[in-house]
Amino acid sequence: MFGSVRHVLARGSALKQLSTQGRLYAVQRSGLSSLVFVETKGSGIEEGALNAISAARKLSGPVTAVVAGSEADAAAKTVAKIEGVDKVVVAKDAMFDHALPETTASLLKALQEKEGSTHIFAPHSAAGKNVMPRLAALLDSQQISDIVAIEGEDTFVRPVYAGNAIATVKTSDAIKILTVRTTSFPAAVYSDAASATEEVAPTIDASPLSKWVKEDVAKSDRPDLAAAKRVVSGGRAVKSSEGFKIIYDLADKIGAAVGASRAAVDAGYCDNSLQVGQTGRIVAPELYIAIGISGAIQHLAGMKDSKVIVAINKDADAPIFQLADYGLVGDLFTIVPELMEKV
């Protein structure tokens, strides 16, 4: 089902190459260099940056991390210790808080021009997906989204059709704008040595187009879905939010994060931050247990790279069993309590 249909898409017309020729020469003369957008969380950073830095490291040339926000100086101290980062540029200004897309894109454009970067990376996170297309438009480039491998300085691999095919994309754009599927690149590690940091204050204005209102995040003591080693997910078959409790119980028993299908989320059985799939979170844990989930391609797109997949479903012909390493056919309300007794 997930055979890799490979095709090469050559992008960038001759006209476009001519129009960007000046910039192409400018970036080629100084060789490859990458800029990585690191999203800050107050004085901390979003972990996806570690995977984006690993991806950038696959190219030759220096890697510069961009840290922005009112506490960027504190966050920069963390980023400077990430292995593979050659320099951290720090834009300490409250206008960069919350990675508002238009303002952040303008910052990255200014830094690309300053550094002469050939490649700009961000995680394929909500912020990355929001900022990078705007940056691509500002730089007259085309974004390549959700890359899972890098074959060369202009050639990248990404899933298409909800992960049912793999496209190898070759771009002739002078500046490559890339979002990275974080589960496909190892997280960069921290070291004792710190790279250089440089404070910058580019002359850009905060965009009036979007403003920060508030954050409404479901609080949970369970492991974070994206980083968890084990995930237990429930589908429509749990029938209600009370029924979904069985998913939480098993997850807590084995120290797992909780996920859900879109049908379970849409029915209001659980919070939408738990949704796994094409329009939810992409996960690749060591163990994924899908309970009462049929295995629609949009769900599989978010979990098919899990190392071991266990499916519990009363329909022996459910598509999820084509992907599962272990399958239990039967009623989840019988099987899950039995399983909990045994683990």
Ligand SMILES: Cc1cc2nc3c(=O)[nH]c(=O)nc-3n(C[C@H](O)[C@H](O)[C@H](O)COP(=O)(O)OP(=O)(O)OC[C@H]3O[C@@H](n4cnc5c(N)ncnc54)[C@H](O)[C@@H]3O)c2cc1C
């Ligand atoms: C553009 C688009 C994007 C989408 N994005 C996502 C996404 O990100 N994530 C996602 O999950 N879906 C997504 N979907 C929806 C997707 O197509 C499916 O509708 C959804 O995944 C189905 O959820 P489900 O498996 O829980 O429900 P169902 O398909 O209804 O499956 C329920 C399963 O439970 C089994 N079952 C029923 N009762 C029991 C029982 N008592 N014990 C055991 N098994 C039982 C049934 O046999 C069935 O296989 C998207 C759809 C579209 C069009």
